[in-house]
Amino acid sequence: MTVAPVDERHEAYRADLxxxxxxxxxxxxxxxDLVQETLVRAWRASDRYDPQRASLRTWLHRIATNACLTALEGRARRPLPSGLGPAGDDPQVPLVPRLDVPWLQPFPDARLGDPADTVAARSGVRLALVAALQLLPPRQRAVLVLREVLxxxxxEVAQILDGTVASVNSGLQRARATLRDAGLTVDDLQEPSDPGERAVVEKYLAAFEAADVAGLTRLLADDVVLEMPPVxxxxxxxxxYREFIDRVFAMxxxxxxxxxxxxxxxxxxAAYAPDPATxxxxxxxxxxxxxxGGLVRRCVTFADPAVLDRFDVPASRRR
Structure with a gap:
């Protein structure tokens, strides 16, 4: 297989892109796929890059943003289950996957590279933020990401989008209004993780492995949300939540x-279920x-083993 050429100066921005x-x-x-396309386009157009007009990062984001806008033409948004309708009221209903829905996918932090050590880089890919962005039309999405996240x-955003400062400001106002109408704000969506998050999740891990449903339940907020795409x-x-976990262990x-x-x-x-065959x-x-606040307020369980392929974990383990 032929590897597409990439400029090393551009490659340094791969994680950011x-x-x-x-x-x-x-x-x-x-x-x-779009990042690779962006880097190839940048390599082919490198002789036309003018550092007097834009920084290399801005120029690369212009190519990437326009590639994304083209890819989004005619595409359905990628939701989580909570973006499709009201919460269910019966944890015992059949769990039937919706394979026709292009579900939101998780992002492995290891692919952020060196910026993974910064709060800004981690908060910029939080599930709540990316799910909320799906509520916006593609161009408004681009404006909000470029202005509020980056x-x-x-x-510079006007230059990236071939627009005017006035159109960028107008698009940002409309994007904020859409999120506000949904009860969301960018600051809330990008809030840093709880300082005690790791300790809470470690307790959750111990309770789950011990099938200690009572102990696990004590780690949950009163209004905790459980989502399970592609279900x-x-x-x-x-x-x-407790009734559903009881059901999981029973099944x-x-x-x-x-x-x-x-x-x-x-x-x-990464969750591994008992395998009677082995x-x-x-x-x-x-x-x-x-x-x-020291409690789990949302758990999004991506109930498809294929998502773990992106996290460099084994497909099976010994008990």
């Missing part, structure tokens, strides 16, 4: 093993947590 394309698309897989000046069902409240057995990973700026767990455990799902 990957996070940007992910925010725009809501798909890690598509973001990887903190670029309005003049469209989502649940709200500690009682529903799949106990003896699960969980492996800490980092996803979307949060502590996450006596070990096999990759089952990825659980991404939102922790506040």
């Amino acid at each position: 990957l996070a940007h394309c992910y925010r725009m698309l809501g798909s890690f897989d598509e973001a990887e 903190q670029l000046p309005a003049a 469209p069902l989502w649940l709200r409240g500690r009682a529903h 799949r057995g106990t003896g699960w093993r969980l492996l800490p990973v980092r996803a979307n700026g949060s502590t996450a767990l 006596g070990g455990v096999r990759a089952h799902s990825l659980q991404v947590f939102d922790v506040a």
Whole structure:
């Protein structure tokens, strides 16, 4: 296979561009493809780059943003289950995947590179933020990401989008209004993770592996949310969460093993379900947590073992 040429100066921005394309698309897989396309386009156009007109980062983001806008033409948004309808009221309903929905995908923090050590880089890919961006039309999405997440000046954003400062400011106001109408603000969506997040998730891990449903329930906020794409069902409240976990252990057995990973700026767990055929455990799902006040307030469980392929974890383990 022939490897497309890439300029080393451009390659240094790969992680930055990957996070940007992910925010725009809501798909890690598509973001990887668009970054590669961006770098190839940049290599082919490198003789036309004028450092007097724009920084290299701005120029690359212009190519990436326009590639994303083209890719988004005619595309459906990528939601989480909570973006499709009201919460369910029966944790015992059949769990039927919706394979026709282009679900939001998780982002492995390891792919952020060196910036993964900064709060800004991690907060910029939080699930709540990326899910909220899906509410916006593509161009407004681009304006909000470039201005509020990447903190670029309005003049640079206008240059990236081939628009005017006035159109950028107007688009940003409309984007903020849309989020505000949905009860969301960018500051809330980008809030840093709880300082005690890791300790809470470690307690959750221990309770889950021990099938200690009572102990696990004590770690949940009263209004905790549980989502399980590609299953469209989502649940709200500690009682529903507890009933669902009871159901999981009844269906799949106990003896699960969980492996800490980092996803979307949060502590996450790769979950391995008991495998009667081998006596070990096999990759089952990825659980991404939102922790506040020392309690789990949201768990998005990506119930598709394929998502774990992006996190460099084994497909199976011994108990």
